[in-house]
Amino acid sequence: MAHLTVAGFEIHTSYLAPDAQHALLDALRQVVRAAPFVDPVTPSGKKMSVRMTAAGQYGWIADRQGYRYAPQHPQGTPWPDIPESVLEIWRDLTGLARMPECCLINYYGKGARMGLHQDKDEASYDWPVVSISLGDDGLFRMGGTQRGGKTQSIWLNSGDVVVMGGAARLAYHGVDRIRFGSSTLMPKGGRINLTLRVTT
Incomplete structure (x- = not known):
């Protein structure tokens, strides 16, 4: 489980040193104060087990109306x-001028x-998605571009960037x-994952 062999998948292990992880967590606390976490639901009304918020021009929303990018937090x-x-x-990590x-x-x-799931609510798939892991270890699994078939898994640790x-x-x-409690980054435990996307 050391590597994923999907073309275009890059893992930068321990990219963020512990001090950088703490600094990033502090910055995210400011974001969450302005845009509190919400409990998303699927269009069928099933509650998702993760909590979500966002930063940027758009946030990603999951509710009974569907999945979409929106310019405002659900609180308006x-x-x-x-x-x-x-x-x-x-x-x-991308070298791109496009933010x-x-x-x-x-x-x-x-x-x-x-x-x-696939990340496919964006206007173009030409731009990469960058994923940052903070806190507890997460078992990441990836398959192909069609649902079903063989998958591969890898543990992502705090400070890893994909x-x-x-x-x-x-x-x-x-x-x-x-692995709840596997990291000391957050006193109460848990994992935070950031995904950066070009949406338009």
Whole structure:
């Protein structure tokens, strides 16, 4: 389980040193104060096990009306800006001048998971998705571009950053479980995952 062999999948293990992880967590606390976590539901009304918020021009919404990007938090306020330290990670690992317009922030508490899905609500799939892990270890699973078939798994640890482009951009992926309490980054435990996306 050391490597995933999907073209376009890059893992930058321990990209963020512990002090950088703490600084990023502090920046995210400012975001959450302005845009509190919400409990998303699927269009059928099933509650998702992760909690979500966002930063940037758009946030990603999951509710009974469907899945979509929206310019406002469900409470009706604009999303806060993406922290500069997060944008620096995007610049460093993608080398792109185009900046992400959404930083989706998912919190995984004890027992939380994310089923296999594709990121396909964006206007173009030409841009990569950058995923940043903070806190408890998460078992990340990736398949192909069609649902079903063989999958591969890898544990993502606090400070790891993943870039998904090329064939990996539309691959099905998810988080099967977390090792709750495996990290000391957050005193109450849990995993935070940031995903940076170009949406328009």
